[in-house]
Amino acid sequence: MHLFEPLKKLEILKDVYLLSEFVTPFENQLLNDLHVVIQTAPLRQMMTPSGFPMSVTTVNCGQLGWISDKKGYRYSSVDPLSNKPWPAMPESFKQLAQHAASTAGFADFEADACLINCYQPNTKMGLHQDKDEQDFTQPIVSVSLGVPAMFQIGGFKRSDKALKLPLYHGDVLVWGGESRLRFHGVLPIKAAVHPAFGERRINLTFRKAG
Ligand code: MD3
Ligand code: FE
Numbered sequence: 001m002h003l004f005e006p007l008k009k010l011e012i013l014k015d016v017y018l019l020s021e022f023v024t025p026f027e028n029q030l031l032n033d034l035h036v037v038i039q040t041a042p043l044r045q046m047m048t049p050s051g052f053p054m055s056v057t058t059v060n061c062g063q064l065g066w067i068s069d070k071k072g073y074r075y076s077s078v079d080p081l082s083n084k085p086w087p088a089m090p091e092s093f094k095q096l097a098q099h100a101a102s103t104a105g106f107a108d109f110e111a112d113a114c115l116i117n118c119y120q121p122n123t124k125m126g127l128h129q130d131k132d133e134q135d136f137t138q139p140i141v142s143v144s145l146g147v148p149a150m151f152q153i154g155g156f157k158r159s160d161k162a163l164k165l166p167l168y169h170g171d172v173l174v175w176g177g178e179s180r181l182r183f184h185g186v187l188p189i190k191a192a193v194h195p196a197f198g199e200r201r202i203n204l205t206f207r208k209a210g
Contacts, residue, residue: 015177033090062089097206104174111206139176146197154183
């Protein structure tokens with residue numbers, strides 16, 4: 001017997017949507033494909049322009065990948081570790097991102113970049129804006145996997161008060177429109193264990209970068 005569950009869709013702020021457990025129907029294929037991607041191109045610590053290693057480890061898949069080094073933040077079509085193109089974006093990734101965006105009301109989203117961030121206990125990401133993309137009319141889709149995280153969603157100045165939002169394995173957050181340039185970050189990850197991911201949290205961030 002099929003039990004049809006209602007879609008859990010919550011508008012947290014104008015143009016910021018939380019789709020709880022949205023990953024579930026894609027999960028098996030998505031985790032297989034994620035495994036292949038990170039075997040093909042390794043997670044590594046990028047260096048900030050100021051010369052410190054980022055606390056997350058990072059890799060990309062798709063036509064473009066977000067990179068950071070002493071020259072700054074930007075998108076590149078090649079992995080600087082290998083000088084080869086990033087792994088292709090798996091179909092399961094594209095479908096999940098497009099379906100999440102359309103569910104949140106953003107039609108025809110076609111991600112050309114997927115940034116994969118890996119967090120260990122105590123890893124954090126400070127408040128920042130995503131502004132390295134060409135077209136801010138396009139939304140961003142963020143997929144949370146593994147142990148929980150406490151997100152911070154701020155305003156349009158770094159000093160604006162941020163709200164805290166817990167995100168769990170399988171949650172998808174979509175934001176665009178008036179919220180596209182909000183400051184956001186991730187508080188230090190609390191030690192916990194997820195059956196498939198151990199102590200790690202992996203976030204997939206889908207963007208139309210080019
Ligand atoms: C913006 N990564 O890599 S997006 C990044 O969990 C990054 O690794 C996050 O920020 C991560 O640039 C995922 C976080 C996010 C969440 C909610 C927002 C950004 C937001 C709400 C409004 C605007
Ligand atoms: Fe960001």
